[in-house]
Amino acid sequence: MSDNAASTERTVDLSDPEYYLNRELSKLEFNERVLHEALDERNPLLERVKFLSIFTQNMDEFFMKRVGGLKQQIVANVTDTTPDGRTPREQWEAVLEKAAPLFERQAECYHEMIRPALSTAGVEIVDYDDLDYGEQTELDAYFENSVLPTLTPLTFDPAHPFPHISNLSLSLAVLTRQDGESDPTFSRVKIPQNRPRLVQIDDDTRYVLLEEIIAANLEHLFPNVEIVEHATFRVTRNAEVRRNEEVAEDLIEMIEEVLEERRFATMVRLEVESDMSDRVLDLLLEHLDVEDREVFRLPAPLDYREFMRLTGLDRPDLKLPEWTPQSHPRLTTRRGDEPRDIFAEIKRGDILVHHPYHAFTDTVQRFIDEAAHDPDVLAIKAAIYRTASDSKIIQSLIDAAQNGKQVAVMVELKARFDEKDNLEWAKKLEEEGIHVAYGTIGYKTHTKTSLVVREESDGVQLYSHVGTGNYHSETAKRYEDLGLLTASRDIGQDLVKLFNYFTGHSLHKEYRELLIAPGNMRQRLIDLIRQEAGHARDGTDAKIVAKLNRLEDPEIVEELYRASRAGVDIDLIVRDICRLRPGLEGVSENVDVVSIVGRFLEHSRILYFRDDGNEHYYIGSADWMERNLDNRVEAVAPIHDPALQQRLQYVLDVCLADNRNCWEMQADGSYVQRTPDEDEPVRTAQETFMDQAEDAIPDANI
Missing domain, CATH: 3.30.1840.10 (Polyphosphate kinase middle domain)
Incomplete structure (x- = not known):
């Protein structure tokens, strides 16, 4: 960084209100983009x-x-x-x-x-x-x-x-x-x-x-x-x-x-x-x-x-052509063949599921249901924020209890507008002898996590699911979400700690792999952003990409401003609320913000930090909002498998290249919809993912 740039960085007050957009007006900007789809x-x-x-x-x-x-x-x-x-x-x-x-x-x-x-x-x-x-x-x-x-x-x-x-x-x-x-x-x-x-x-x-x-x-x-x-x-x-x-x-x-x-x-x-x-x-x-x-x-x-x-x-x-979610290529051999053993596949290597392109019923729902009926499964734990009115996930958990397995379920009674349904589910689960936690004092539990404990020949194995979306079979057909199925011992042990907090009262602050709010997540995110800024100051290409539903937290926005001023290239794919103003001279010239509004509700959270080639990828339940980082229990998981990292990078690249459903945010908080040039093909992210899911080769390593 030049002396002049360093001087500018010292003199700009990044807490000045002029650098922040209003949360409520930003939400109305999103609703205006939704209305545009009707127009x-x-x-x-x-x-x-x-x-x-x-x-x-x-x-x-x-x-x-x-x-x-x-x-x-x-x-x-x-x-x-x-x-x-x-x-x-x-x-x-x-x-x-x-x-x-x-x-x-x-x-x-x-x-x-x-x-x-x-x-x-x-x-x-x-x-x-x-x-x-x-x-x-x-x-x-x-x-x-x-x-x-x-x-x-x-x-x-x-x-x-x-x-x-x-x-x-x-x-x-x-x-x-x-x-x-x-x-x-x-x-x-x-x-x-x-x-x-x-x-x-x-x-x-x-x-x-x-x-x-x-x-x-x-x-x-x-x-x-x-x-x-x-x-x-x-x-x-x-x-x-x-x-x-x-x-x-x-x-x-x-x-x-x-x-x-x-x-x-x-x-x-x-x-x-x-x-x-x-x-x-x-x-x-x-x-x-x-x-x-x-x-x-x-x-x-x-x-x-x-x-x-x-x-x-x-x-x-x-109408648009009907879309039928497809089987995951790792969980089937050839079209029409019997599905593979889900636990053997997870143990063979982490699996990344992408809804609604991959069928929820054949992946996450199957994971819970097979665990419920597998004689080697000892226990199942799940965190339910929202679920369908005729939830097969709930029925599978009840089946598990009736099959003699230990079942513990965290049902968040404070999920807005779902309180009544969740209260009824909680009572039904308790009637079946299932251990039910109703929430945690002072926090909403927003994690989308489940844990299966299974006795195997080489000892007790932990199988985990960490997702960005709810255990809801209907919204999984309309919401775009990601989930990780893994046999990672470290992630499993982190979830053991988390579920013990749900049923107990003590929240851990240190975890092996997971970023947990309100524990280690906020500081870890700040450290990752600052690390990129440090690389940029040292003359190394630095990059941050974040796909979120909302970016509201003032502290995170200020850190992103600092990273931009240090020279970090930042791409933000933010569905609706965004306080950050891109394109401000001396503050956010290196930040681009886009929003995608299409037939499916964009709901996944993906984080990427280049770290001088030691790339970090994460998915999870938390947006960059004060409520998510401080007032909710959230879980974000790292993705280590190179093939899955490549897949996440592909998802980010396709979203950033969309020229049909993508809107570019202006410095004043307004949005301009992208349109392809005359000689440019139309690129629609969601259609690209649908086409790819239909053409997927069984056993593809994702």
Whole structure:
């Protein structure tokens, strides 16, 4: 490094807020990229419908969690600033301002692009008023027989309090007037969630929204009165209901109380149909305790989540080609042959699985299931953060216990929005005599790890799985994730320590191979980054590549800035939140940040450090966020096998070369989507991995 560069490095204050992007606004940037997939006419029509629905789901969760948390801080008079220099109120105001045009663009996308295109393709979303008499009569009969009995109109008057509005429920606000009365009466009708939202007309691919059918039949709910007006609305409540775990007498009881309190939590958003009258809106504002700026006036329909149902139509011409996850080449001989002995294969050499390109059922799920039924297996331990509603992993663990094996399961009760399901799984496991840990005080357990203890001729062998994704068979078809199956004694012994912490109370700080948060992970990552910076200062080519879901931790960002200024070439593949600003003169010229948004949710974490040729590769559960490094139990495993290292490098290279689904981050936090030049072939990372999985040669050493 030159004297001038060294001088510059000493004078720049890398903690200055100007070098950090806001976490919440960065998340909205990601959601905007998701919405773009619905707008992008290069995508098949039903793929665009899918992203229209996903955008709604993402924004719902964002308001429940992030906006809810900001409102809590505002009410508590918190004025501490984030690394980018904003108070909670300033963040809240900025988020609401940025979110409004996104919702408007979503509505415009549906009305001006998606709906007309669906109609042209023979899939019509029809207004009730546009149906002929016979069709209306048929739908009215459906209403009377199948919908009306489920409805409960709730009126607000001197005899009835204002009704409770449940989170994310779609409702009709109805004003009625009796003869002789001057002021109308307000009633709320909840659109039932146990009835199809898209009501099919005859056996055709024509649909009417349920709320329109209900609105057309309000006289059955309010007979002998004048229907003055009606309009749909939808509320979002805060999901950030927290309890002090340190003083909780019972973790299960605490989780049950949190779930109950969410039902009545404060409002964080009110969506209303654009033609709702001011009279009705003022009433909602008064009784729902929301401010004008938290109201989003949008053309109906509100809530596009149920439009995901259309993606199930048998219309291959409107979809991407179906993808079937493939068998792993190490675990099969030739197509159609019997699978190989999974424990013998793992013992022969580490195996790297890549979902959804490799089938979860034939790899990780098979690993647990065969262990459950293998007479030589002594014990199975697993950490469950999220799993499928009909989880075969859970059933395999139950089978293992019934087969006389020692089974211990860490079920994280605090996994957001999965608390209820996890609580039920935990109780079911306990009923089978399985040792269940419900979580750890002060931390969420986010590791994706399992351990099989097996008696073999040469002694007790430990088989481990360390992954980046959950033990969830359904999300494994839609999420891109990696996992390591290994017979490494050192990794196995590290997992023994970790599982002893789950069922005991003492967390180790030193491990042979694994990086564990909140133990050795943060310092080890800092050491690796600083080591690269040292190589760069010595004139050696230095390189860091990190594939993450989120990069938020200020300390890690500052270390990356220092490494960049020292001359380290840094490539970051960050799916959504990223605080770091690339391309800043004198700070981050050597940093490139990209994000990939495609048919699968990019979810794997891969780390690479060149270390002057002594290359280090890691995969695991932890993002570079303060919560992951300090407040969650995470596990990251090194990959030592040269063939597997080569495979990880290939994954990183393919992602960085993507010119179809890849977005390049700008210094201001905005993103620009890559497009291939005229004479350049289209390179799509996810399609490349699918093609390769289909063409894989059995026994390939990965």
